[in-house]
Amino acid sequence: MLKLQSVNRRFGDKLAVKNINLSIASGEMVGVIGSSGAGKSTLLRMINQLIGVSDGTIEFDGTKVTSLKGAELRNWQRDCAMIFQQFNLVPRLDVLTNVMLGRLNRRNTFSSLIKSFTEEEQLEALEALERLSIAQTALQRAGTLSGGQQQRVAIARALMQQPKMILADEPIASLDPRNAKVVMDSLKAINEDDGITVITNLHTLDTARNYCERIIGMSHGEVVFDGPPEALTTEVARRIYGAEGLKDAFSESMTSTSLDDEDDAPADKRRAPYRDADAHVTLN
Numbered sequence: 001m002l003k004l005q006s007v008n009r010r011f012g013d014k015l016a017v018k019n020i021n022l023s024i025a026s027g028e029m030v031g032v033i034g035s036s037g038a039g040k041s042t043l044l045r046m047i048n049q050l051i052g053v054s055d056g057t058i059e060f061d062g063t064k065v066t067s068l069k070g071a072e073l074r075n076w077q078r079d080c081a082m083i084f085q086q087f088n089l090v091p092r093l094d095v096l097t098n099v100m101l102g103r104l105n106r107r108n109t110f111s112s113l114i115k116s117f118t119e120e121e122q123l124e125a126l127e128a129l130e131r132l133s134i135a136q137t138a139l140q141r142a143g144t145l146s147g148g149q150q151q152r153v154a155i156a157r158a159l160m161q162q163p164k165m166i167l168a169d170e171p172i173a174s175l176d177p178r179n180a181k182v183v184m185d186s187l188k189a190i191n192e193d194d195g196i197t198v199i200t201n202l203h204t205l206d207t208a209r210n211y212c213e214r215i216i217g218m219s220h221g222e223v224v225f226d227g228p229p230e231a232l233t234t235e236v237a238r239r240i241y242g243a244e245g246l247k248d249a250f251s252e253s254m255t256s257t258s259l260d261d262e263d264d265a266p267a268d269k270r271r272a273p274y275r276d277a278d279a280h281v282t283l284n
């Protein structure tokens, strides 16, 4: 059980996250939605302790993660693997090595430093890639892969951490709808098959509705909704996104599969990042 109690985060004078109280049970698939600047990334980063809280506590299974330091903090960060919008792979390294890097913080300093991996670790990395249907890319340089493939490599790397939780910060915001669906399907499968808790920030409401059993809506740093997709009415969505943001939030396009195949192109040849607001431009 992950428990946040009275969590605040300030940046200078700005209170970016306000009085968050949440309990998330192991194995849940949670979508965090809200407009840009609502505090979604800050929330995930505090859970992982990439940034500290200003006040309040975060506990996991009774351990106060907000007090951890040194090796214990690193262990916690290994237990809650993060996935980012921009993948954060090492583009010059091959895919298999990128995935094995997920194992580094489970090893002793010496073998981490020389970055040598055992045959077993290599096999495990290959298996993770196979699970995400991209084993054929194992020996390619990561930077030559499409965005959707790179995000799947990032998920495979997260799996190599043997995490208890995956925190995904806008994992599909840079992808076209077809690849977005593949990535969300992968996260859902990991959640269902391995029982790993997934907490993912998402821009669009329909993606959260389609994939998450629980949705947390944030507005101006506060949780303004916490419940199942069925309870998320238009009125609630208006509270989360404001009247202005509502149209984009209700876009049905993010998970559509009736799209062209353009995003199989290497990352540097892809079109500009997909945004809901662009739906009328990038689709059809």
Ligand SMILES: Nc1ncnc2c1ncn2[C@@H]1O[C@H](COP(=O)(O)OP(=O)(O)OP(=O)(O)O)[C@@H](O)[C@H]1O
Binding pocket: 011, 016, 034, 035, 036, 037, 038, 039, 040, 041, 042, 043
């Ligand atoms: N390192 C920082 N320094 C100063 N202000 C910050 C910092 N990180 C976030 N903020 C501010 O905190 C608020 C919440 O930002 P956050 O990135 O968590 O929102 P978000 O909901 O994830 O938005 P987006 O969807 O655009 O990523 C914003 O007003 C942002 O400008």
